[in-house]
Amino acid sequence: xxxxxxxxxxxxxxxxxxxxxxxxxxxxxxxxxxxxxxxxxxxxxxxxxxxxxxxxxxxxxxxxxxxxxxxxxxxxxxxxxxxxxxxxxxxxxxxxxxxxxxxxxxxxxxxxxxxxxxxxxxxxxxxxxxxxxxxxxxxxxxxxxxxxxxxxxxxxxxxxxxxxxxxxxxxxxxxxxxxxxxxxxxxxxxxxxxxxxxxxxxxxxxxxxxxxxxxxxxxxxxxxxxxxxxxxxxxxxxxxxxxxxxxxxxxxxxxxxxxxxxxxxxxxxxxxxxxxxxxxxxxxxxxxxxxxxxxxxxxxxxxxxxxxxxxxxxxxxxxxxxxxxxxxxxxxxxxxxxxxxxxxxxxxxxxxxxxxxxxxxxxxxxxxxxxxxxxxxxxxxxxxxxxxxxxxxxxxxxxxxxxxxxxxxxxxxxxxxxxxxxxxxxxxxxxxxxxxxxxxxxxxxxxxxxxxxxxxxxxxxxxxxxxxxxxxxxxxxxxxxxx
Amino acid sequence: xxxxxxxxxxxxxxxxxxxxxxxxxxxxxxxxxxxxxxxxxxxxxxxxxxxxxxxxxxxxxxxxxxxxxxxxxxxxxxxxxxxxxxxxxxxxxxxxxxxxxxxxxxxx
Ligand SMILES: Cc1cc2nc3c(=O)[nH]c(=O)nc-3n(C[C@H](O)[C@H](O)[C@H](O)COP(=O)(O)OP(=O)(O)OC[C@H]3O[C@@H](n4cnc5c(N)ncnc54)[C@H](O)[C@@H]3O)c2cc1C
Numbered sequence: 001x002x003x004x005x006x007x008x009x010x011x012x013x014x015x016x017x018x019x020x021x022x023x024x025x026x027x028x029x030x031x032x033x034x035x036x037x038x039x040x041x042x043x044x045x046x047x048x049x050x051x052x053x054x055x056x057x058x059x060x061x062x063x064x065x066x067x068x069x070x071x072x073x074x075x076x077x078x079x080x081x082x083x084x085x086x087x088x089x090x091x092x093x094x095x096x097x098x099x100x101x102x103x104x105x106x107x108x109x110x111x112x113x114x115x116x117x118x119x120x121x122x123x124x125x126x127x128x129x130x131x132x133x134x135x136x137x138x139x140x141x142x143x144x145x146x147x148x149x150x151x152x153x154x155x156x157x158x159x160x161x162x163x164x165x166x167x168x169x170x171x172x173x174x175x176x177x178x179x180x181x182x183x184x185x186x187x188x189x190x191x192x193x194x195x196x197x198x199x200x201x202x203x204x205x206x207x208x209x210x211x212x213x214x215x216x217x218x219x220x221x222x223x224x225x226x227x228x229x230x231x232x233x234x235x236x237x238x239x240x241x242x243x244x245x246x247x248x249x250x251x252x253x254x255x256x257x258x259x260x261x262x263x264x265x266x267x268x269x270x271x272x273x274x275x276x277x278x279x280x281x282x283x284x285x286x287x288x289x290x291x292x293x294x295x296x297x298x299x300x301x302x303x304x305x306x307x308x309x310x311x312x313x314x315x316x317x318x319x320x321x322x323x324x325x326x327x328x329x330x331x332x333x334x335x336x337x338x339x340x341x342x343x344x345x346x347x348x349x350x351x352x353x354x355x356x357x358x359x360x361x362x363x364x365x366x367x368x369x370x371x372x373x374x375x376x377x378x379x380x381x382x383x384x385x386x387x388x389x390x391x392x393x394x395x396x397x398x399x400x401x402x403x404x405x406x407x408x409x410x411x412x413x414x415x416x417x418x419x420x421x422x423x424x425x426x427x428x429x430x431x432x433x434x435x436x437x438x439x440x441x442x443x444x445x446x447x448x449x450x451x452x453x454x455x456x457x458x459x460x461x462x463x464x465x466x467x468x469x470x471x472x473x474x475x476x477x478x479x480x481x482x483x
Numbered sequence: 484x485x486x487x488x489x490x491x492x493x494x495x496x497x498x499x500x501x502x503x504x505x506x507x508x509x510x511x512x513x514x515x516x517x518x519x520x521x522x523x524x525x526x527x528x529x530x531x532x533x534x535x536x537x538x539x540x541x542x543x544x545x546x547x548x549x550x551x552x553x554x555x556x557x558x559x560x561x562x563x564x565x566x567x568x569x570x571x572x573x574x575x576x577x578x579x580x581x582x583x584x585x586x587x588x589x590x591x
Binding site: 017018131135137144224225227268269271272273 | 492493516517520521524525530531532569570571572574
């Protein structure tokens, strides 16, 4: 079976028992808690997209290992078309669930692993790529949901991993055994790891000689003993837990972007799942290649999908109060489109200018500069987009009573009077709640930091830009002589 | 040293309950080692970490003997084992020859 249906995914998740803590409770059934359930339902919707013939081109690829159809979330990009469809998948999934495609980080991690393990085997004579391909073929054959863990807890950012007071702030090696390794440490902000079958763990950044014990890449099954997940908890989690009808919420079925802190307490990883162990020189490459893919997809195209939803909701809000034709409103909507489509264009450009990396590996990665441009542009643009949504949505976006208060015999008629405008009160309030979810919650900071804090992209701009060439062009046009 | 694996890089585990064969499971090579580590070091089954399910385990080569607490019927033991194997991403299979063996018994 190479493609799982949404139902088949849910059937496996019903039996999965990862050790998950959320808001003061240990969860024994991911579908039994409203917040963890929203994460699982989003993942199942992503599986569902691959079943829909209308989305086959985007969601289904051909495995380079077996020639079988596979979910694109488990595909290694082998050409420009694959890269283009990958970024289109990020767009489509965001438009569909209004939250993470929780298989997205895993997809970009496996592309980085395909490229880097190949290079390591060529240069070092290791067998990592062979191992990785076997893992990948197994994941593809069983259409596993795979998340990606890169971000270490990091502790004091001024210090190197081994200088930290508590080195558990970085995932590290505890023991090498005949049959595998034992690891411990903490990865933070892990999107959808709780509802995945496996997680690909990569180093959090470049490492130097002497830091071998932090140089690790591996795949871990999500319910192995020693591994625990502490979920994020915030006002939106509390609201979802407290509500008696999900329809009251801003994103009823799929909720916010749900992440957790993953704690590895001496977890055993068999060698067959280890794809880098001690080779510090390749950690930087592994992370950079991951970031290249992830900035085009999560950083760029995914947020364009969110922007589409926000723009749609904002237009409705404008129509419901009769201001949709007013020039400053139209101008603001146009600005929202400008920010979002510029990022989409950068993501497409990153795909189109992608290339095989390294040469001979058969793995295609997006163009770095355009990928970083996609992410940095939307990181800034997203604040503008939600600012305009808040502007056009009006104060109601944050001042609205509950939707079900409309049914109260005493206050309902008052609310209908208060909020009925060019559309009835229930429509206005529903849209206000939708915009609240985007503008007054977690999405601003989520977009800013997801796929890396923007300072990272700024740094890449300085690294990837040929300033001398630009100066030379300017000098030539000015007629200034080269010194 | 990595465990034995075939060309596809998978390994097949034969499960038995109270001496009676009850099906094979396929996992990525190394899955049996993960399963055994869970039982030997953590004294529990995958998916049952820090629950009250403490197992007694003994490993002889590629054969793992398990005793589960409480007096459970074979059907109950099978359900627990099936869940534990799924939690380590191994799935029931009908083809291939088993190289590893998981033998489960209930506490007497
Ligand atoms: C919604 C969401 C989902 C996510 N999903 C995943 C996921 O699935 N997998 C995953 O691995 N990660 C995930 N992340 C993590 C994400 O990649 C990080 O948030 C991001 O890389 C920033 O790291 P941080 O949060 O530790 O920020 P911090 O490191 O705490 O950064 C805070 C500030 O300090 C600055 N700073 C930090 N260190 C330095 C330094 N050394 N020098 C100069 N300035 C510095 C930063 O630029 C920033 O301004 C997710 C994040 C979010 C918000």
